[in-house]
Amino acid sequence: MLSDMTQLQIAPSLRLDDIRHLVVMAKSVTGISLDETRTDFIAGRLGRRLAANGLTDYAEYCRLLKSDMAERVAFGEALTTHTTSFFREKAQYDWLLDEGLAELQDGGRTKGRETVFWSAACSTGQEGYSALMTAHAARDGGLRSFEPRLVGTDLSRPVVRRAEQAVYARGETDGIPAELRPRFLLSSKKSTGIYRIVPELRTQSTWRNANLVTGHGLDGIAADVVFLRNVLIYFDAEIRQRVIDNVYRRLRIGGFLMTGHTEASHARRAGLELVRPSIYRKVA
Numbered sequence: 001m002l003s004d005m006t007q008l009q010i011a012p013s014l015r016l017d018d019i020r021h022l023v024v025m026a027k028s029v030t031g032i033s034l035d036e037t038r039t040d041f042i043a044g045r046l047g048r049r050l051a052a053n054g055l056t057d058y059a060e061y062c063r064l065l066k067s068d069m070a071e072r073v074a075f076g077e078a079l080t081t082h083t084t085s086f087f088r089e090k091a092q093y094d095w096l097l098d099e100g101l102a103e104l105q106d107g108g109r110t111k112g113r114e115t116v117f118w119s120a121a122c123s124t125g126q127e128g129y130s131a132l133m134t135a136h137a138a139r140d141g142g143l144r145s146f147e148p149r150l151v152g153t154d155l156s157r158p159v160v161r162r163a164e165q166a167v168y169a170r171g172e173t174d175g176i177p178a179e180l181r182p183r184f185l186l187s188s189k190k191s192t193g194i195y196r197i198v199p200e201l202r203t204q205s206t207w208r209n210a211n212l213v214t215g216h217g218l219d220g221i222a223a224d225v226v227f228l229r230n231v232l233i234y235f236d237a238e239i240r241q242r243v244i245d246n247v248y249r250r251l252r253i254g255g256f257l258m259t260g261h262t263e264a265s266h267a268r269r270a271g272l273e274l275v276r277p278s279i280y281r282k283v284a
């Protein structure tokens with residue numbers, strides 16, 4: 001009996017003071033607005049961080065967060081969600097192919113320069129590569145005179161590294177339309193069911209760590225199409241506004257901002273006009 005008891009892992013308990021501290025910290029490190037009542041979520045995400053640091057108490061963990069920059073990064077990592085897929089919310093890519101990309105070229109707006117796609121919370125890269133595949137499909141369809149370039153940014157360094165590697169398991173590539181697969185995917189010679197994005201798209205891509213809330217890492221971006229999808233939902237109204245402003249400043253006039261379909265109302269702002277649900281055009 002005693003030996004059973006000694007093996008029991010006691011889950012550290014979250015006190016209200018700790019929760020409040022973690023909520024403030026989450027907002028300052030990632031911008032994410034944690035719900036104080038979702039203690040299961042907080043404990044589920046952070047329990048591993050306590051264990052990794054050999055701690056059994058959240059108050060100690062809060063003290064560690066104050067003094068340890070590396071742990072703050074790991075904390076942000078533990079709280080973020082990286083779910084993504086190729087051609088997620090496909091209607092937006094279809095619209096780009098059928099209308100949006102041609103409209104970008106109207107009046108020679110992009111003539112003589114690259115057309116820049118920015119995947120602003122890129123996770124492991126599928127969103128950005130889907131945009132490039134769409135751009136190439138548009139070129140094949142006759143929209144010849146533009147050179148696509150992709151910039152992918154994310155708060156999380158590990159996902160940015162994965163995006164750059166551009167290696168995906170078969171299940172992850174399911175969203176890629178059948179007609180695009182032979183052109184943009186290479187099969188691994190060593191492992192079955194593993195694919196890599198072709199060099200042509202990889203060389204057109206740049207990936208970097210950046211924070212949409214503080215603007216850190218966003219210098220020099222001037223985009224024609226921004227994908228800001230499935231990230232605004234994690235922020236409160238004040239942080240959302242800051243993120244939208246940071247993105248708006250880096251979107252060229254006449255360019256498009258795509259949000260997640262549940263997030264469209266969050267992007268309302270002077271200077272952005274709604275083209276269709278979850279697609280905005282910068283007009284001023």
Ligand SMILES: C[S@@+](CC[C@H](N)C(=O)[O-])C[C@H]1O[C@@H](n2cnc3c(N)ncnc32)[C@H](O)[C@@H]1O
Pocket residue numbers: 030031032080081082083084085088120121122123124127153154155156159210211212213227228229230231260
């Ligand atoms: C759910 S994924 C969305 C991925 C992709 N945009 C999509 O719609 O499929 C959210 C991404 O936002 C990133 N993220 C969260 N807070 C961020 C911030 N403050 N700055 C930049 N990226 C952030 C996360 O690391 C995560 O990879």
